[in-house]
Amino acid sequence: MIIGGSASQALAAEIARELNDKLCSVETKKFPDGERYFRIKDEIPKDESVIIVQSTGYPQDENLMEIFFILDILNDMDIEDITLVSPYLGYSRQERRFKEVECISAKATAKLIQTMGVKRVISINLHEESICQLYDIPVDNLSAMPTIAEYILNNFNDTKPVILAPDKGAENFAKEIAEILETDYDYLEKVRLSPEKVETKTKSISVKNRNVVIIDDIISTGGTIVNAIEILKDQGAITVDVFCVHPVLVNDAILKINAAGANSVQGTNTLKSEVANVSVATLIADYIKNI
Numbered sequence: 001m002i003i004g005g006s007a008s009q010a011l012a013a014e015i016a017r018e019l020n021d022k023l024c025s026v027e028t029k030k031f032p033d034g035e036r037y038f039r040i041k042d043e044i045p046k047d048e049s050v051i052i053v054q055s056t057g058y059p060q061d062e063n064l065m066e067i068f069f070i071l072d073i074l075n076d077m078d079i080e081d082i083t084l085v086s087p088y089l090g091y092s093r094q095e096r097r098f099k100e101v102e103c104i105s106a107k108a109t110a111k112l113i114q115t116m117g118v119k120r121v122i123s124i125n126l127h128e129e130s131i132c133q134l135y136d137i138p139v140d141n142l143s144a145m146p147t148i149a150e151y152i153l154n155n156f157n158d159t160k161p162v163i164l165a166p167d168k169g170a171e172n173f174a175k176e177i178a179e180i181l182e183t184d185y186d187y188l189e190k191v192r193l194s195p196e197k198v199e200t201k202t203k204s205i206s207v208k209n210r211n212v213v214i215i216d217d218i219i220s221t222g223g224t225i226v227n228a229i230e231i232l233k234d235q236g237a238i239t240v241d242v243f244c245v246h247p248v249l250v251n252d253a254i255l256k257i258n259a260a261g262a263n264s265v266q267g268t269n270t271l272k273s274e275v276a277n278v279s280v281a282t283l284i285a286d287y288i289k290n291i
């Protein structure tokens with residue numbers, strides 16, 4: 001039985017179709033004061049395995065609260081086999097203490113999720129792999145890179161563009177895609193030319209007269225990508241297409257990226273977004289089939 005939270009109902013329906021499982025019928029609403037309501041309309045037998053699908057992007061707290069409501073209903077029904085599929089797990093960027101006595105929000109979230117009865121969490125490209133260690137239950141961190149590579153193969157004329165990470169932290173994403181497409185990859189590196197002058201450029205290969213695909217896990221304000229596009233254009237790239245796993249896209253991020261000269265901007269449907277053209281439903285369903 002699959003239960004879709006209101007942040008991920010379309011994805012939940014897709015996963016249910018792929019798994020040939022029943023999608024639970026639910027009622028969700030928001031009261032005039034902003035409080036959330038959740039009702040499960042189907043009977044669920046006690047021994048049923050239940051998969052909740054709910055990302056916790058904006059509004060993070062409401063989406064998390066909805067997970068807790070669903071878990072509370074399942075606890076009342078004495079259902080024990082509960083998996084949480086949260087393709088985008090909010091609060092993942094505060095996974096350690098940067099200043100003294102601040103809340104490690106990813107840890108607080110983990111504590112609540114597992115205390116309320118989740119037996120396994122499945123997510124996609126967690127911001128840091130170390131988040132898995134914040135849980136005492138299994139956490140599977142899947143990679144959307146093969147899905148993005150397949151999308152490029154099926155939709156791009158040039159299936160051997162340079163795959164470029166906007167910084168060293170994203171290099172592994174670029175490598176994973178490039179290995180599938182059998183093409184080159186690189187990342188942008190800051191080089192200090194003098195005490196006053198810093199230049200950002202590709203680490204080892206030239207993008208002159210090449211089509212380039214930028215890959216990052218998250219696009220939030222778009223600042224990182226805008227900077228990368230400007231550098232790649234300066235260095236003679238023909239086209240720059242942009243992919244991310246999680247299209248957080250705060251305010252006018254897409255506008256800024258388009259204005260910087262992107263040929264296209266796409267993301268996966270871990271979050272609802274106008275650019276969520278790459279579906280992770282098969283990735284998740286295939287993984288679940290093999291657990």
Ligand code: R5P
Nearest residue numbers: 217218219220221222223224
């Ligand atoms: C950083 O660690 C992430 O991989 C992204 O590069 C970052 O979150 C992007 O943020 P923004 O779009 O605000 O530049």
